[in-house]
Amino acid sequence: MVIATDANESTEGVTAHMHRFLLERHSPIYFKQVPQRGLQVFVSSEFLEVDIGYGAYAYAAAFKKDWKVLFDKSGTVDEKMRLSWQKHESASNDDEYGKLRAECADTVWHNLMHAATAIKRGQLLRAMSELELSRGIYIGLLGCRCARDIKRGRDLDKLPQKEKDELKRTLVFALSPDALWEILFALADAIYTELERGGEQAHISVNRAQVTEYISACRSLSRG
Numbered sequence: 001m002v003i004a005t006d007a008n009e010s011t012e013g014v015t016a017h018m019h020r021f022l023l024e025r026h027s028p029i030y031f032k033q034v035p036q037r038g039l040q041v042f043v044s045s046e047f048l049e050v051d052i053g054y055g056a057y058a059y060a061a062a063f064k065k066d067w068k069v070l071f072d073k074s075g076t077v078d079e080k081m082r083l084s085w086q087k088h089e090s091a092s093n094d095d096e097y098g099k100l101r102a103e104c105a106d107t108v109w110h111n112l113m114h115a116a117t118a119i120k121r122g123q124l125l126r127a128m129s130e131l132e133l134s135r136g137i138y139i140g141l142l143g144c145r146c147a148r149d150i151k152r153g154r155d156l157d158k159l160p161q162k163e164k165d166e167l168k169r170t171l172v173f174a175l176s177p178d179a180l181w182e183i184l185f186a187l188a189d190a191i192y193t194e195l196e197r198g199g200e201q202a203h204i205s206v207n208r209a210q211v212t213e214y215i216s217a218c219r220s221l222s223r224g
Helices: 012-023 078-091 095-121 124-145 162-168 178-200 206-222
Strands: 002-005 028-034 039-044 047-056
Touching: 002 124, 095 178, 095 206, 124 162, 124 178, 162 178, 178 206
Parallel strands: 002 047
Antiparallel strands: 028 039, 039 047
């Protein structure tokens, strides 16, 4: 929920009014006010969480699809929200996706190789951490390409089925060397499939064959 205030109305006054309003209608189990961020967090006894952000009318904008103006004395907020969402929705994310892909290509091989080394050394918890770092990068790429909000996994369930199936292959279900090797190979395959979507423009510094060769060598050594 976002509440816009005008120039004659202090944020402190509005937040105090909203605080009283919520207290009169719900029994809170948690309340937090963060003035520097213009934010209130309220959790009712029914476990309803209400996050309220405050800002000026002039800066009203929608960054998510689901929004509704409940009260507006100025009569301007609805149009601002609608136009800002249209602009946000129509903006191409190709440039951002290309940038993320380039960043990933330059760094993720490092995590994948560290994961292989950790498994070889029997450092399974460290290996899992490297896998999770790599998986986070992969999720970021999927979210950007599919125009989904992946922060805290919000829209992961809304990804196309093919992407969800690939993502499930990278989940760690067992903390054993054999299980982690399988996940590492699956994750490397998924990540490089995503990177290679850019063709020659991907600028992959350490390629799929090199990473796979390193992982395979580490696995062979660990069996010796």
